[in-house]
């Protein structure tokens with residue numbers, strides 16, 4: 001008799017579902033496809049030689065720490081470095097306020113595990129990072145999207161939503177946000193908005209989960225101060241990551257917050273993995289010392305700026321005038337809005353794949369049914385030549401569609 005797996009899965013796993021965009025990923029990763037879909041760092045930007053030299057040194061000279069299990073909360077040395085980095089950015093942070101995690105995704109998972117109850121609404125941006133919403137949903141939470149404009153989440157909408165949910169007897173307790181160069185829109189929440197949202201959080205007793213993997217990759221000006229540095233009430237939990245500024249392969253990130261929370265997260269992490277990779281932590285530590293990582297980030301900002309510029313220039317040149325897109329000041333993503341007389345972005349993606357070029361359609365990023373005519377384009381991975389070629393191919397597709405729409409309208 002074949003095993004019926006559904007009979008074996010624990011009740012709580014009913015919340016664990018795949019994302020809408022997963023089905024497309026296999027197609028977008030075909031070698032002949034120019035893909036603007038994945039939000040991965042550029043393969044060519046990994047500092048291979050530095051990493052190889054550092055790993056060899058760590059394995060030969062620091063093997064007790066690099067190859068052994070370590071403390072669940074993370075190596076003291078790395079937490080010390082991260083705490084100093086957080087203080088430089090204005091946050092009140094000691095080593096005791098930190099847990100090292102397996103990338104910020106584990107931080108999100110652990111936080112949802114200890115903070116989110118089944119059927120509890122959790123405020124998120126609309127559109128929002130899919131991995132954040134999946135973590136919320138996998139513990140039974142219900143993401144509720146807050147509309148955004150060019151300055152970030154709209155406070156009045158947020159407050160209306162909180163009042164409504166409270167009246168319905170199910171008030172939210174958490175707001176999850178990616179305030180810098182957001183995934184998927186590339187938007188950065190303005191300073192004024194951060195103050196307004198902190199004020200709302202204070203009045204309605206919300207926690208803010210601030211997820212900031214892209215903030216250091218800033219190509220113009222500066223990012224506003226973080227929520228955690230502006231907070232005076234210990235209600236912000238911050239997630240940082242080495243994935244985008246160094247390599248995702250070591251799976252090292254961190255979570256910063258008030259000590260009672262850190263203690264609970266550490267207990268939860270104990271059963272998840274005992275500790276994060278010791279070798280990864282030692283490598284992050286080694287490369288952070290003597291300013292290497294800071295110099296690397298500055299170099300990355302130059303390289304990604306060139307890619308961003310190439311994509312923006314190509315979109316200006318090849319996309320029909322009715323197609324709107326923002327110009328992000330950092331990060332990896334450009335959000336594109338198509339006219340609503342076009343086919344949906346999901347249909348556009350299918351058509352684009354027949355021309356061997358890919359992006360991510362917008363629906364998967366919205367928990368409110370939005371994103372039908374929007375898409376996320378990532379410029380981080382393809383090289384500049386492919387960026388121009390791929391955007392030109394999509395531009396040709398969009399012009400064909402535009403022509404068909406005009407002919408159809410004339411025939412009516």
Ligand SMILES: Cc1ncc(COP(=O)(O)O)c(C=O)c1O
Nearest residue numbers: 103104105129178183241243253
């Ligand atoms: C907004 C956001 N948060 C978290 C993550 C997860 O990153 P990490 O590799 O640190 O787990 C990503 C990855 O793309 C992301 O875009």
